[in-house]
Amino acid sequence: IKKVTTHQLQTMKDRGEKISMLTAYDYSMAQLIDGAGVDIILVGDSASNVMAGHETTLPITLDQMIYHASSVIRAVSRAFVVVDIPFGSYQGNSSEALRSAIRIMKESGAHSVKMEGGAEIKESVIRVLSAGVPVMGHLGLTPQSIYKFGTYAVRAKEKEEADKLIADAKLLEECGCYAIVLEKIPADLAKRVSEEVNIPTIGIGAGPHTDGQVLVMHDMLGITKEFKPRFLRQYADVGSMITEAVGNYVKDVKSKDFPNEKESY
Numbered sequence: 391i392k393k394v395t396t397h398q399l400q401t402m403k404d405r406g407e408k409i410s411m412l413t414a415y416d417y418s419m420a421q422l423i424d425g426a427g428v429d430i431i432l433v434g435d436s437a438s439n440v441m442a443g444h445e446t447t448l449p450i451t452l453d454q455m456i457y458h459a460s461s462v463i464r465a466v467s468r469a470f471v472v473v474d475i476p477f478g479s480y481q482g483n484s485s486e487a488l489r490s491a492i493r494i495m496k497e498s499g500a501h502s503v504k505m506e507g508g509a510e511i512k513e514s515v516i517r518v519l520s521a522g523v524p525v526m527g528h529l530g531l532t533p534q535s536i537y538k539f540g541t542y543a544v545r546a547k548e549k550e551e552a553d554k555l556i557a558d559a560k561l562l563e564e565c566g567c568y569a570i571v572l573e574k575i576p577a578d579l580a581k582r583v584s585e586e587v588n589i590p591t592i593g594i595g596a597g598p599h600t601d602g603q604v605l606v607m608h609d610m611l612g613i614t615k616e617f618k619p620r621f622l623r624q625y626a627d628v629g630s631m632i633t634e635a636v637g638n639y640v641k642d643v644k645s646k647d648f649p650n651e652k653e654s655y
């Protein structure tokens with residue numbers, strides 16, 4: 391199988407072929423989504439929410455991200471794998487950013503890292519890129535800054551914030567990032583950014599004009615039931631399938647139907 395590369399992702403944008411990206415945090419799920427042909431697998435710090443049950447992405451640690459990433463990497467044969475550097479492991483300190491990125495690359499075998507922010511993290515982005523580690527940017531709603539925003543509402547609806555976002559996207563491109571996630575911003579702004587930068591943009595809640603799309607796997611599969619924002623398309627009701635299957639198992643155990651003679655030695 392031919393592995394996806396940053397070069398191929400750029401070619402996809404240049405040809406107008408949309409890029410597909412999904413999150414994964416463990417071996418079994420990563421094997422399924424890689425086998426289904428997704429281009430990029432994101433080991434997102436959304437693991438803090440969907441794996442660990444935290445309210446925000448802030449508590450997850452670098453060690454925990456490396457554990458998730460190494461599990462995913464063992465399963466993947468085609469997709470390009472990007473790992474979030476977690477909160478507190480890069481902001482405001484480019485040496486720490488480099489150290490964190492190198493730990494992720496060495497200890498998990500991942501292909502790339504993602505960091506949230508623009509001008510604020512410029513030095514960290516440059517330092518990590520200088521070590522030969524591909525960096526994906528992330529602008530718009532950046533969940534690691536949720537306490538600064540105070541809400542998960544749509545970002546950059548006003549001109550000032552929209553202008554800063556466009557400037558940040560251009561900066562990330564100049565620094566050498568290979569792609570940028572645009573989270574929860576108006577579709578028109580995402581369109582402008584996607585036209586004004588040459589590198590691929592990957593949207594979540596950013597409309598149809600970005601060069602690719604990303605969703606959190608547990609949300610699109612209907613496993614996380616309580617999270618239903620407008621941008622989410624639910625592709626399956628795996629949550630209900632699990633509830634039904636487990637209910638049937640409990641019933642069969644209680645009624646002594648399971649295991650039967652054929653299922654015994």
Ligand code: KIV
Binds near residue numbers: 432433437474571
């Ligand atoms: O952690 C994550 O899942 C993400 C995506 C929502 C882009 O950063």
Ligand code: NA
Binds near residue numbers: 434435436447474
């Ligand atoms: Na993230």
